Each structure stands twice: as C-alpha cells, then as structure tokens.
Amino acid sequence: MSAVQARRVAAENLIVVPYRRVSVAALATNTLLILLGCFFLLPMLWMVFASVDSNPDWAIKLPTLTLANFADVLSRADALTSFRSSLILAGTTTVLTTVLALLAAYPLSRMHIPFKRSFMLAILFASGLPVSMLIIPVYQMYVSFGWLDSLYATALFLSASSLPFAIWLMKNFIDAVPVELEQAAAIDGASTFRILRELVLPLTVPGIAVTGIYTFINAWGAFIIPFVLTYSPDNQPGPVEIYNFMGSHGLFKFGDLAVFSLLFSLPVIVLYLFMSRYFSGAFNFGGAVK
Amino acid sequence: MLSEVRFEGVHKIFGTETAVEDLNLTVNAGEFLVLVGPSGCGKTTTLRMLAGLERPSYGRILIGDRLVNNVSPRFRDVAMVFQSYALYPHMNVYDNLAFGMRARGAAGGLIAQQVKETAAVLGLGHLMKRRPSELSGGQRQRVALGRALIRQPQVFLMDEPLSNLDAGLRVQMRAELSRLHERFRVTTLYVTHDQVEAMTMGDRIAVMNSGRLQQVDAPETLYDNPANTFVAGFIGSPRMNFVPGRLTTAQGATAVEFLGVKAPLSSRAKLTADAAEGEVMVGLRPEDLMWRRAAAPESTLTISAEVDVVEPMGHEAYVTAVCAGETVTSRFPPRSGVRTRERIELALNPARLHLFDAHSGTTILQRPAAGGAELPRSVGEARIDEPAEGRSERHRQPQSRGMQSRTEEIS
Amino acid sequence: MSLAVAAGLGPRLDRERFQWSSLLMLSPALALLGVLFVFPVLYAGYLGFTNLALVGSRSRDYEFTGLDNITRMLGDYVFIKSSWLTIIFVVGSAIVGQTVLGMALAILLRNALVSVRVVIGSIVIVAWVLPEITVALVWYAFSQAGGTLSILLRQTDTNFLVTVPMLIVSLANLWRNVAFSMLVFSAGLRNLPTEVLEAAEVEGASAWRRYRLVVLPLLKPTIVTNLLLVTILNLSEFTLIYAMTQGGPGIETMTLPLYVYQEAFVFHQLGYGTAISLVLVLIGAVFSLLFVRASRSQV
Ligand SMILES: Nc1ncnc2c1ncn2[C@@H]1O[C@H](COP(=O)(O)OP(=O)(O)O)[C@@H](O)[C@H]1O
Ligand SMILES: [Mg+2]
DSSP, X not given: OOHHHHHHHHHHHHHHTTOOOOOHHHHHHHHHHHHHHHHHXXXXXXXXXXXXXSSOOSSOOOXXXXXXXXXXXXXXXXXXXXXXXXXXXXXXXXXHHHHHHHHHHHHHHHSOOTTHHHXXXXXXXXXXXXXXXXXXXXXXXXXXXXXXXXXXXHHHHHHHHHHHHHHHHHHHHHHTSOHHHHHHHHHTTOOHHHHIIIIIHHHTHHHHHHHHHHHHHHHHHOOHHHHHHOOSXXXXXXXXXXXXXXXXXXXXXXXXXXXXXXXXXXXXXXXHXXXXXXXXXXTOOTTOOO | OOOOEEEEEEEEEEXXXXXEEEXXXXXXXXXXXXXXXXXXXSHHHHHHHHHTSSOOSEEEEEETTEEOTTXXXXXXXXEEEOTTOOOOTTSOHHHHHHHHHHHTTOOHHHHHHHHHHHHHHHTOGGGTTOOGGGSOHHHHHHHHXXXXXXXXXXXXXXXXXXXXXOHHHHHHHHHHHHHHHHHHOOEEEEEEXXXXXXXXXXXXXXXXXXXXXXXXXXXXXXXXXOSBHHHHHHSSSSOOEEEEEEEEEEXXXXXXXXXXXXXXXXXXXXXXXXXXXXXXXXXXXXXXXXXXXGOOTTOOEEEEEEEEEEEEOSSSEEEEEEETTEEEEEEEOTTOOOOTTOEEEEEEOGGGOEEEETXXXXXXXXXXXXXXXXXXXXXXXXXXXXXXXXXXXXXXXXHHSSOTTOOOOOO | OOHHHHHHTOSOSOXXXXXXXXXXXXXXXXHHHIIIIIHHHHHHHHHTTBOOXXXXXXXXSOOBOTTHHHHHHHXXXXXXXXXXXXXXXXXXXXXXXXXXXXXXHHHHHHHSOXXXXXXXXXXXXXXXXXXXXXXXXXXXXXXXXXXXXXXXXXXXXXXXXXXXXXXXXXXXXXXXXXXXXXXHHHHHHHHSOHHHHHHHHHTTOOHHHIIIIIIHHHHHHHHHHHHHXXXXXXXXXXXXXXXXXXXXXXXXXXXXXHHHHIIIIISOOHHHHHHHHHHHHHHHHHHHHHHHHHHHHTO
8 A cells, every 4th residue: 555545544534533423412402501501691691781781671681881880889888898797707607617527527537436327417417407497596595695796606607507518528528538548658657647737638628628618609698697697787798788788779779789799799600610620529429318 | 677577366357257367477587478369368458457557356466576466557667568559649759759758757868868769779760750640550659669668667568569560560570579679678578469479579478368378388389289279279370170089098009090090199198197088189280281292201190081172372282171071271382283172192290199188178198398398299390371580599499409300209 | 257266366456446536626516516506406396385486575484385386387377378388399499390400401411512511501500609699689680570581471561570479489499509400410420330321322222211211220329319408408498589579479489488587587486486497397307208218119
C-alpha cells in the first residue's frame, strides 16, 4: 500500500469516527430540556428585568433601563442593616455548625463508639424533624432565658437545627478518606495531633467546604426562626425584611423589591457556582436509608 | 540493630470468622521471610497485627525481646508498604518521603539529605515535585518503598507490594527488592499470593491457608518436601498431580500402587509413624512425569496414557493425559509431535514420589532434619518456570550441595 | 476454631476500647443538640398536652390538660382541612411532582448535548439555591393578574393565586425543590454500572423498556431514599407558602406548618399549636414507614 493510499484510508476512517446520527430521540431530548429550562428561567428573569426597569410590571417585559432602583435600595438604611443581620446570623451559624460537625464526624467515622449505628440513625431522623415543632418550645425557652431578639442566640438555634444533617454529610466525606492513610502516618511515627492537622484536615477540605456552604445557603435564607425569635427592626435579616417590604410597599415598588431580592440572592448563587463541582458528590445517598 | 520477630499462639477473630488461628512463627533477625497463601488466608491480618494496626485476639507478638501487643504503631519502629501504597495524595514525592522523619523530629538538613539519598537509590530524583496522582504505578510503588526505606526500622513489612505492577516491572522490582535487602539486611516480612515471588525472594517461606500456617521452610525444602497436599499443590507450576494410591506391605517390603503400576519403596525411604497400609494420596510433579523417549534412565516406572490436551509453551510443552481414569499433567520437550488421543508412555522416577495421608493430606514421608538429605528429592534442574534472576543464592548453598549423587533411592 | 477452644485462651485481648478523646470531640455537638434539639423535642411532647398561651394568665399558669387538645383537633374544621391540604401538597408537589420531574430531568440531562446539560442543569440548581423568600416573590409576580403566567395563558385578568392557590404554591415548591431530586437521581444513575445500560441497548430494547425494566429496579434504593427525604423536607415547608399567601385566600393554602404558626403566634395558643405540630411529625413517621415497608416487600 502506497503512502498516498494509506493516508486516504486514514482520512476515511477519520470521517467515520466523529460521525453521529442526529436521531429523533436526541432532538426530542434536547428540545424538551430547553422547554423545561424556560419554565425555570422565566420567573427568575422577571426579577432581573424588573430590577433595571424604570417602570416595571408583574409581567416580564423588556426594561426601560435605569439604575434608579439600585440607588434607591442601596440608600435605604433598613436594607443595609438587614444585610448585616443576615451576615451575622448566617456567618455565626456556618462557623459554629461546621466546626461542631467536623469535631463530631471524625470520631463517628473513625473511632469505636458504643451505639454508633443507632446514634447515626437518630441523627438522620432528627434532621427530618420540622422546625415548626421545635420553634414553640424554643420560643418558650428563649423567653425564660431572656434570649429573644439576639442575633447570636438565634444563630445558636439555627446551628442546632442544621447540625444533624451537617454531621451526617461530614461523616460521609470523612468515611471516603481511606483510613490506611492515617495508619501509614501512624506507622511513620506521626502523633494523633499531627495526623489530624496534616492529613485529615487537608483531605477533608472538600467536605468542610460543602458542609459549610450548604449550611450557609440554608441559614442565609432562613425565615421562620428569625421571624419568631427576633423583633426589633435592626435585627431583621434579609428574608424577613423582604417579607415586610412585600407587605408594606411591594405593590408600588416592584423595582426596589426585585433589586432587593436580587442583591440578597447573589451571595448564595456565587457561593454555589464556586463550589458546584464538589456538590454533585454530596448527593450520593444511594441506599443511605435502609 | 537486627531484631527477630515472634508470633506466639496468635489468633485474630473478626466477628464469627477466624482470620488467623494459633500462629506460631519466628522471623529471624535479618531474614527475608515471605508469607504466601491464597487471597483471604489471613496474610494482611498477620502483617497488620505486627504493625499494630490490628490487635490480636489471643497470643503474644514480640519484636526483639519486647512484647508489643499493647504498643501503638507509632512506637513499634516498623515500616510498612501497603498493598494500596497509601501515599499521601495531597503531598508531593518529597513530602511523602520526608513525612516520617519530620514526624520523628529529625533536623531539616538531615531530612533533605536522607530524602535525596533514598530518592537516588530508587531512581525518583526527577519526580520530587510530583503528586502521587501524577505518577505511574511503578513510580508510586517506589515512593511507597522509599517511605519505608528512608527510616532504619527494626522490621520491614510489605503487603503484596508488586501485585499492582505489570509483569515486566514486577520481575525488575523483585530483583531490586532482593538487592536492597542484601544491602540493608533489615528483618523483613513480605506478603504475597504469588508463589514465584515467594520462591525467588524468600530466605524462607511461610505458607498459610485459611488462617493456618501450613509450613515454614527454605524454598527448596518447601518444594521438595511439602508438608501436606495444600503446600504441594500451591507451590509449583504446573500444579502437582494428585492420584489415589494404595500402600501395601508384602514380605517386609513396602510398595505403593497407583495408576496401574506398583512402586516398591526402598529401605531408605522412611515413612512416618502414622503411615498405615491402605489408601494414600500420591503426588507427582509434572516434571517428574516425563515422556518415555526423553526420560533419564533412573525413571524406571512406565505408565501408559492417552493424550488429552497439548499446550506448547515454547521452550517446553505441557501434556495433559488420561491414565487409568486419572488426568495427569506432564512436562514434555518442545516439538515432541504428540497429539490428542495418541497413546503415549510416561516415565517416572519412583524416587520422586510424594505420599500423603488420604484423609488428612499430611505427608507420610519423613521430612528431613534441617539441612539433612535423608529423602528423595529432585535434582538441581530449574523447577520454576521463571528464571530466578532476583533470587540470591546466599543461604541456599548448603542445601543445593550433596544431593547430586543420590539417584537410586527408592527402588 | 470452636468458641470452646477460644474460651480456653482466656479473655479476648482485642476488645474495642472506648476512647475518651472521642467523647471530647463529640461533646460540643452533643451539648448543643441536647439543649436546643433534644430538650425542645421532649418539651414539645409535654406542651402539646397543655393549655399554654402566648399572652395573658395562661402564659404563666398553664396546666396539663390531658387529651383536651386532641379532642379539640377532631372537632376543628380548619385542622381537618389543613391536614388534607398538607397531604395534597406533599403528595402532589413532592412525592409525585418532584420525584417524577427530578428523575426525568436526570435522565434527559444524561442524554443531552453537553452545552444543554450545563446550562439547563445550572438553571435548575440556581432555582434551588435561591433563598425561599426570593422564590416566593418571583412566583408571586409570575402568577399575579397581569403577570407572566396570565399573559402566557391569555387570561390577563386572572390572579392565579386567588383562583388556584394550591396549584400555584405546589408548582412554586416543585420549581424550587426539584433540583434536589435531580441531583440525587443523577448521582444514582452515575453509580449504575455502564454495562447494564449498554447490554440493554445491544439487546435492542427500546429506551423506555430499558429504563423501566433495567434502570428503575436498580435505582430502587435511590428512589426510596429520595422519597423519604423529599417527603420529610416538604412536609415542614413554611416560608414559601406563607410569604406567597399567608395561608389564604381564606384557608385555601393553610397547610399544617402554617396552621401551627397561626395558632401559636397569631392566636397565641402555644399549647394547641404544639399539639398540631406533633401531628405533623406523626404524618412524617407514617409516610417514612410506608416507604421503608414498600421497599422491603417488593425485593
Ligand atoms: N476488618 C475486618 N473485618 C472483618 N473481617 C476481616 C477484616 N479484615 C480481614 N477480614 C477477613 O479475614 C480474612 C483474612 O483477610 P486478609 O488478612 O485480608 O487476607 P489476605 O491478605 O491473605 O488476602 C478474610 O476472610 C477477610 O474477609
Ligand atoms: Mg491482603
């Protein structure tokens, strides 16, 4: 076979390889997905358009561009204090929950603990209990402790309610780190503290990040807990403020409302996009509940 | 600083399963002992107990003269190569090697120097900045080895360190490991399920099966005088043939009948006390069962058989033949020309028979005292199918001498 | 080796030892959960049988009232309606809607072009990470008279939150939460051995048969897990519905969590409210048991 022939055969093979049938099924799949995508996009799009529209409406329409809504919201003191409250609330909750979950998940994953299985089942069960049930007794307790209307005390209860799931999530991540690594380090002469610091901690970073961000996203959007446990205007986090805003002048100021929710949503969207590649692994429940 | 290792009556029970049962084993100081057995027989468990990663259910483990049952791995002064390598995935090669020395608080300059030397010995010098995920299997294996070598531990533990490598690399690393042991002479317990690795690397071999130690001996002894049918079948490739036979005594002369022939035992072949007349299991290594036309004169027994399968291997051929209802494998010269269904004659040197109790499977031939040569054994041709390039002859001289002259034994 | 022989060897040397360090690491979490989770749960179990009120004399001098709250519930028209609404909401929006759409999305995305997969997948997930209050707002806008939905359906005078309130809040909830099921099913599909799908393909099974006969049975543990989690999460949904309708119009969307809130913090009946919340837990337990039963019996 001559060189020319050989090249032609190769070329023909090259054409065959990337050839793909555009099947009806593939077309249907992608079209259906795009339609579904519109269903998810349309309501969100209203918020984006209305935020830059000088004369917004309930319906999506091409905006008459303006930044007035943004200027309006950013000049409102209550909008800014609600951001501050949300940051304190979500930040405290996230730090507390993540640290406690990490501390608890490590022994649950690695050490001999009596009744560990029952404990993990109880944890899973607890993460499913409705906040509506807990909030009344907790309200009663906070009244008697004098903890009402404190952001940090509220964060404490938020942490308690997110802790069960956080422990469970974190334990799954630690379980995935091969125990042989720690054993190799122990044979290498490393102390328990060194193993925790130089091995377990760096290898659990994805788990810490996912647990932390998941907790943050939930705490950032938490509504009923701060709604019940705080009352002074300065302590209202974003969701409560937006709710009040909807009630008081939402019907007149669509634009401001849209800007407010948009600004309030941005942090969690950014956080999610930042971490999305770690998130997919966190949903590997498989037959977790047996 | 050579230390011996002793297991005294060690058991390990997981739930209802006994992974290791009543293990009594001594690894001599400076020795390279290979622990071999099929997978799941308790090798890893044994190693992990010695490392301190698993506590024995019963018994005592000693390193040197120190009872280590309750000593944590950190203070046992052993180094271990894991089957999975267990390299620290977030550290580069340098940090992987340096981790142990740092953990033990060595000075920075010393660490740098030691890492450099170890890397040079293992040819890792150019890879220091890479992470384990960026290394090939062979390179990872070297790092795992380096992490153990960089320290001067009392004992090396290796858990199937070569099993993840491809065949070529495995042969090369085998030689390298033997060379390293030659150089540093650290007491080593080496686990493998591969009999070739065991035969080529071990000063002695310990064979395990279902949690029980079967036999501990030098490679040749193990091959020539297997203690039972398990060891006999596990060591050697192709596998030893087992055929049923009968032990008979007439007029003071003992003989074995099998495959339609009768082989008298010579007065020099000593049977153990519990050998009784009646059914026995006869073991025939394929290389002792030769083609009549290619056989040496001392192969005095002739067996007629029908060829079933011929497997040419290049330098030789394995012929599976049926004889008196039993299927046996024998090693033929290459290009013998025999074909399926052809009737052939096989020759056998009665001096090389192995006899086992039909029920318990233990040998009923007396095994030699250490270094002694009381028993029939096969003569020095290559007995394993891979060339023994990694194998050092250092301890074997006494045993491979002095057996040349004995040929007439049994008959 | 028989246990009798083992016994002759004396006590086992490898009995697991409790390490105090594990308790040390667990104790902060245990303390927080003990005070603000376990205690409130037990306390709720007590309060549900009292006449505690938010204000007035009963806020201090409340007493144990036995089964009073239960009898009151059985005669409470709003409670009965509220229970039905809750079940409709959970079955419609979560058990059927979220599971079916989530599975459909997971399967479709798996077979879609990469660009479509990335874009659509991200949009669905963004809907899920948005704060609930934002979702409530955009769906409020979406379903108002003159909102996008009314224009799409050419009924610009209809406020769908008034005409079909339960449907709208269920849709909004589906819209927000479906990403969760989608992620669970995507992970489940990813864990299936690829040969399973390929083998079915080679045998010429149609796509539908392939999924029904091969994939679904293998996904069963994932489906059960998803149903359990989704039911439990949706059963206590409060913010979305409350922000959109406050339970209205009338009591048309007053699911149990909203009714608990209303009884406790609007009508000041903390004791009665707690009793209702216990019913909510009971419903969750019944659903969970049913799923676990169903998953065991069919194997
Ligand atoms: N941690 C454990 N828990 C329960 N059973 C185990 C454990 N480790 C090993 N085994 C069991 O003990 C037996 C011996 O295992 P192992 O020592 O790993 O065998 P090998 O290394 O020879 O393949 C196996 O049957 C295995 O299932
Ligand atoms: Mg093993």
